[in-house]
Amino acid sequence: MSVTIEESSRALPVADPPTVRRHLLTLARTRKRMLFATIAWFFGATACGLAVPALLGYLVEDVARGSTAPRVDLVVAAVAVFLLVQGLLTRMARLAAARLGEHTLADLREEFVDRVLAVPIATVETAGTGDLLSRSSRDVNMLSRAIRMGVPSIATAVLTVVLTAVALVVVSPLLALASLIAVPLLGLSTRWYLRRARPAYLNEGASYSDLTDGLSETVHGARTVDALSLQQRRVRRTDTDIARSYRAERGTLRLRTVWFPMVDVGYILPVVGTLLVGGIAYANDWVGLGEVTAAVLYTRALVDPLDELLSWLDELQVGGAALSRILGVGQVSEAPSSETATPNGSRVRVDGVRFSYRSDREVLRGIDLDVAPGERIAIVGASGAGKSTLGRIVAGVHPATAGRVTVGDVDLAAIAPHHRRNVVALVTQEHHVFAGSIADNVALADPNASPERVAAALAAVDAADWVEALPDGVSTVVGSGGLSLSPARSQQVALARLALSDPQILVLDEATSMIDASVARHLERSLATVMRGRTVLAIAHRLHTASDADRVAVMADGEIVELGTHDELLAADGTYASLWRSWHGTAADAADGDGE
Template sequence: MKPPLIKEQGPATMLPVASSPAVRAYGRLLARRHRGGFATVVGLHTVATLAGLVGPAVLGSLVESLAAGTAQGRIGSAVAWYLAALSVQAAFTGLSRLRGGVLGEEVLADLREDFLVRSVALPPGVLERAGTGDLVSRGTTDIDRLAKSVREAVPELAVAMVSVVLVLGALVITSPLLALTALIGLPLLLATSRWYFRRAPQSYRSESAGYAAVNTVLAETVDAGRTVEALRLGDERVALTDRKIREWTDWERYTLWLRSVWFPTVDSTYALAVLGTLLIGGLFAFRGWVDVGRLTAGVLYAQALVHPVSMILRWYDELQIGQASLARLVGVREVTDPETDDALRPEGRRVEAVDVRFGYREGADVLHGITLDVAPGSRVALVGPSGAGKSTLGRLLAGIYAPGRGRVTLGGAPLARMPAERVRAEVALVNQEHHVFVGTLRDNLRLARADADDTELRAALTAVDAAEWADALPEGLDTEVGSGGAALTPAQAQQLALARLVLADPHTLVLDEATSLLDPRAARHLERSLSRVLAGRTVVAIAHRLHTAHDADVIAVVEQGRISEYGPHPELVAAGGPYAALWRSWRDER
């Protein structure tokens, strides 16, 4: 059976998948972090395995005594030794499995935390290009697939490898000749395993990538459900989903076929090992090269090799699935680390867009060659008809979107590649969307700055005229808000968002009519609060109401995705161009 064709992804549609050396390096990092736990598990199972080696030795000795006619009085002693060794083995095996389970949970928790921390720090532009489906798939499906490997496969593999080494050592000590016969199936095992493991890792990665692609398509379709329905794209999205599902299931079938070939071959090598030891060992015993007691112990040791070798192969196969998922999780770490990349450190506060092109769909740009220079401390207004691209340009300047071509920089550094935390500390988007999270008012405010004390929280509320209603809440800052808590009006929720801005203290704000959805009285009150927040900051205002543009230092008129006019209000009015027409129309409406 041939593997499915690997279809190339677009250059910026998926987050990276880590290379094998990177996965091994991260595995070594986890091993170093948890070396004490690994040492404990290995030590406990070493004791258990050594105790397990006593049984075959005792039985071999007893068989030799029976053959020589000297077993009288030794049976009771042999039973006692056997039971004692069995008890020790059972006790230490139980302890090693318990500690192995704890170790697996600790490693999995560590891995989850690493992934979450790195995901949160991803640059907004990277996430925008990759889409949410890929990251969600890595944080759910890949974590779930990896859980079994980390919880069970890693400790079980360590345990099985210790068992193989100790049992082989006991077999060599018992009889080097029998140790050779126990390895009779090794060539077949190595050949089939090499065949399998050359194909399995990439196949499992492709299977995981296929599942992620299905998730991405479904998430995009659901998220844009109204648009899909309005543009009658349902059949196209269904066809795309069906194609992605077929590609994923093709890889599922292929990996299943690999296992169906490999597993039966592996089972046959176990039978060869035991059968070869018994038959060839019997011939050795017939010729007097080994005695019957050593033959008995050797066969039992060969049989004892079956379980740990089987466990190694079984869990190694499980690790191929886990490794594919781990490669996708570690791949998030391979996005350029903004904290160590000097090219992503802004030098200054100037925001620049140079020859920027952007489209929500490939080949359908909504911005065409935009160039804009926003000086620190200035106020720039973006005006123009609805659908001209003002809000899209604002999101590019806020680092929410990454340009398709051209560049948007802050202090010379590409804004869309900076980590989210740094972007939000430098530039913030203020629009009609505001969120009140479940928790206390204090928790909601500290989302902007976790180390803010109550004095700073109250100062932020006072700065946006929110202190009065905040103090009137039943428990003040400790009042539960959000779903199931105290209800905040839309104006209060927007003031809460502005208070977060005061705490975060970004030097540049992009305003997309934050008050347009409020009633006029609440909007006027909130605009007074907003004016305090804007003091001393660089402001890019997307002006649907032209009085905002009137007060700006400079105005950019956006028409059909291009800047058609640029200059201060008096000059543009005097020029009699598109802005003058908009201004006259707005004045007449008032």
């Protein structure tokens, strides 16, 4: 039976088994003391449990020889004591395992958040949000179950199996050999299952990613779906994703329906073999009745821990696949640059830059642009001209397919990612407010910022008045579960973060295009203080932004076709002049309509 992995070509990568094993060993070394303490508690509990079959075998042998009642009572009392101590040690062991599991899970969650935040934005956009959401929700939950419950269960099962097997050999090597009858069946069937389980569960996880991605797109684009009557198309997409998920679930179920029955048969064979061989051996006086009794009890005692161990082996395939997907996120993190050079100033040069999202179509075709320190350039053009792509390349979101971008005479690609974000900041029309206070939202740019710096950043974007008027001022909780801010105010909070981070270069990608025109104009005026002294590339949607710039770059079909000041381009009566007349007429019509 083969399993075909239907991993989406655009999905985030998956860590290979050696990487997963190395990571688990690293986690074990980190919590070495807790791990050893947990194993010690389980060892003590298991040892107490193993004393009971030996005592019962001794009791049977003693009764068969006509032992007196006081000795029987003594054995029964000893059994009770061992069971009581086993219960107490098991409780301590499970508490220790729970602590170990929670600490390990906390480490994994923190590492996962670090990995997610290090993923380049371009990679997230290419992979889609569904894959990342699936890994951060379903995969983390699957891994959580494996760590919290699997560690104590597996530790108990492994120790019980090992110590029980040792006790069985001590009681009677001959009867111990009889219990090995199931080893070939259990070994071969488990090997068959493990070779197929990992790819099957990875396939299942990938199918959930596609399903989540499709549902997320439908929900977020509900208005567009309704406006363009795309309901049936979205239903077909969902049906396709559900069908793939169904096939993936059936694939893992098929593996379990083959493996589990073979394992169940493997549990029965050792007990039957021990009874059969034990009966023959007892009849020939090779072993005593007490040895047969203890051996059968030990063999029977192997069933439950083996069953739990093999059941958790299945759960571990789920957890292992989840961990592979979680660790895979880190494999697309931006690698730290080996360069130590710091940009000398804020001059931006774009030399022969080309870029393609797909190999068959270039979005940018040989862009050359030189932006002086402190200069503000507006980039305008029709939709699809490549304006936003150029802005994202200058901001370091996308690497250029050809050509290069330099900042302060240093290649942008050579600047370490964490330092690059302090040099060049990208501000888009998406203005997200995180759950927390306004002060917390602004301080995301610099967690060590003082209240005075946060207040100054809000004042710089003309937000101080309305923030102070809120019930709790800058301590007012906003975002999910808190006060809902208007788009304009949300963007002001985002721009306050920008003022606090104090980058040398700003790339404004239509930062105010989603806001009402009158409010946007007011916001852009307040931005003048933030932009003063910085190099600015502004992707202009409203052309009044271009009229305020030092120079205007006009793009068409992935190329810069005009470059000059606002007045120079109007005088040239070319593409920009045509755009200006068209926009100015539309804006005037809109103003007349509002007046009516």
